[in-house]
Amino acid sequence: MTAMQKLYLLVPLAPLAGSILAGLFGRAIGRTAAHVVTILGVLVALIASCYIFQDVRAGHTFNGALYTWATSGGIKFEVGFLIDSLTVMMMLVVTFVSLMVHLYTVGYMHDDPGYQRFFSYISLFTFSMLMLVMSNNFLQLFFGWEAVGLVSYLLIGFWYTRPTAIYANLKAFLVNRVGDFGFLLGIGLIAAFAGTLDYAEVFAKGSELAKLTVPATGWPMMTAICVCLFIGAMGKSAQVPLHVWLPDSMEGPTPISALIHAATMVTAGIFMVTRMSPLFELSEAALSFVLVIGATTALFMGFLGIIQNDIKRVVAYSTLSQLGYMTVALGASAYSAAVFHLMTHAFFKALLFLAAGSVIIGMHHDQDIRNMGGLRKYMKVTWITSLLGSLALIGFPFFSGFYSKDSIIEAVQESHRWGSGYAYFCVIAGVFITAFYSFRMYFLVFHGEERFGKAHGHDDAHAADPHSQAMAHDDHGHSDDVHAADAQTEEGHDEHHHGLAPGEKPHESPWVVTLPLVLLAIPSVLIGFFTIRPMLFGDWFKGVVSVAENHDVLGEIGHEFHGALAMALHGLTSLPFVLAMAGVALSWFFYLKRPDIPAAIKRRCSGLYVLLDNKYYFDRFNEIFFAGGARTLGRVFWKLGDQTIIDGLAVNGSARLVGGISQMARLLQSGFVYHYAFWIISGVAVLLVWMFPASLVGKLLNWLV
Secondary structure, eight states: OHHHHHHHHHHHHHHHHHHHHHHHHHHHHHHHHHHHHHHHHHHHHHHHHHHHHHHHHHTEEEEEEEEEEEETTTEEEEEEEEEEEEHHHHHHHHHHHHHHHHHHHHTTTTTTTTTHHHHHHHHHHHHHHHHHHHHHHSSHHHHHHHHHHHHHHHHHHHHTTTTHHHHHHHHHHHHHHHHHHHHHHHHHHHHHHHOOBBHHHHHHTTTHHTTBBBBTOOHHHHHHHHHHHHHHHHHTTTTTTTHHHHHHGEEEEEEEHHHHTSSSSSGGGHHHHTTTHHHHTHHHHHHHHHHHHHHHHHHHHHHHHOOOOOOOHHHHHHHHHHHHHHHHHHHHTOOHHHHHHHHHHHHHHHHHHHHHHHHHTTTTTTBBBBGOOGGGGGGGHHHHHHHHHHHHHHHHHHTTTHHHHHHHHHHHHHSSSSSSHHHHHHHHHHHHHHHHHHEEEHHHHHHHHHHSSSSSOTTTTOSSSSHHHHHHHHHOOOHHHHHHHHHHHSSOOOOGGGGGTTTTTOOOHHHHHHHHHHHHHHHHHHHHHHHHHHHHHHSTTTTTTTTOGOOOHHOOOOOTOOOHHHHHHHHHTTTHHHHHHHHHHHHHHIIIOOTHHHHHHHHHTTTHHHHHGGGGHHHHHIIIIIIHHHHHHHHHHHIIIIIIIIIIIIIIIHHHHHHHHHHHHHHTTOOOHHHHHHHHHHHHHHHHHSSSHHHHHHHHHHHHH
């Protein structure tokens, strides 16, 4: 094994080592040592990733197996790495955002009884994602895919004594199983008809697979493979209708909300489809399917963000919408734009989630944005970083989100694929919606009148992070409250301690919380400006992302690209900018100047509000159709299979058979000796006939006579 291969191994194994130490020996080594070893592990992975990034920039890539686990029927099951420009970009994003979340967690979770356990989980999460993005074969990809899902289950239900958290993690687990079933079918088709699980070998056989059909169906093989793989991406990257788990994942602590929604789990599907671009380019039908699903998610999930009052759920629905934008880019064959938006989104979305957590700390566990207002003068660092993250989210020129989002919109406009007209309408309308709900939250939280420290009655959004109140009280030096809050963390949350007491003011979070905000704000503003040319219109993804010549929409819009500065200046006159500013202006007018107008609209459009409040009834449909259907089917199996066949026939039936035979045998037990003698003689005669040929019996009878 070469020195570089050892360095490749170090990247995922360093977080794994930290996770094992914090998880198995957390009580022995203590809280401080637990966060030191996990942060050190992720830091080592980040530094190694930076070194590998420089090596890839120098033109050195790697694709090979490090270990062969098994060989069956000519198919090798291996552990190996594919290190190229796409991989190192993902490695840098995952390790950097994960490091920021680890640092933030030191402050955010410092009074939680499960402190060491949490650090173990998030390091294990980082290891799983790194194994996923570094894999060079479908076996390892599936391992990382499932490991990410498993650890997300543990993290969403981290406060396992809360029924809502248990419901949320079970929901996430089950919905992802639906997507993973399709994903596994796609991998199975590849293994069966390509005869290999290695990426490069499968891609080389792509043209052959494109000529085949699925046996007994007549479906094009490549379309079936790509649609099945994308169903897996729909689960992980929360696309309609497999999106329902993601908003409920807010039941987990805020740091893991940032990690799941920014750099790891939800981006796994986007990364996977980009990696599989040589296959998807061979199926026009699959790409149109991807395009329509992504467009639907981008627009209709944005609508749901408008009515949310929980600060974390607003950001969660913005994640759903932005994932839709990435998926639209995949469907338009603009794979580079999709992963470019993945990268920029990772920074500003992690920033927004961590800023929301900082607000929750300052508000002493109150998450309802209707109970906030005027926080700007109390939480200046959180305020300015939230503003920068919001501007990046809405695609304001010169911010990182502008370069990636506008590139996607232009790529969709350039596309002539079936469904592109619908997709363009969705992404362009989504610009206005995104700006409206993002700045609705921003204005209600940081501007306007101070609504905290009063009796409000808005209890529906006071849910999530019970320990944040403990932290807030700790900053004021109230040790008794800390112990009380620790106890409440064990049990879930105490409904009587939400928010600030009358006369109490918010306060800025400690430096371990605000430092990650500042460090994430820098790439949220700058990284798009410096990376758009090499990533979209340069050679960075050359030879990694495969695009058919007649699908090259980025190549077409690249002719009009004259640099990041010119693009931003031109963006000031574009339709998306006008729509974004209209959304900001309308939210300012509605929620700072005329708050009576939204209330009136809610009253007059109560039917629409109920539809949005019930999230288009996806959850209700799932509960009635799938959960109810499963219960009905289970009841049928219980009645027919368990009660009728197993209990009725096998168990009780055999007992009744023995009883019936016994009843018949009792009739022969008369108690008279001559009856018994008759049956004995009859039995002997039957035995003689059965054991000896008829001729011998005849001779015996003649002799007796």
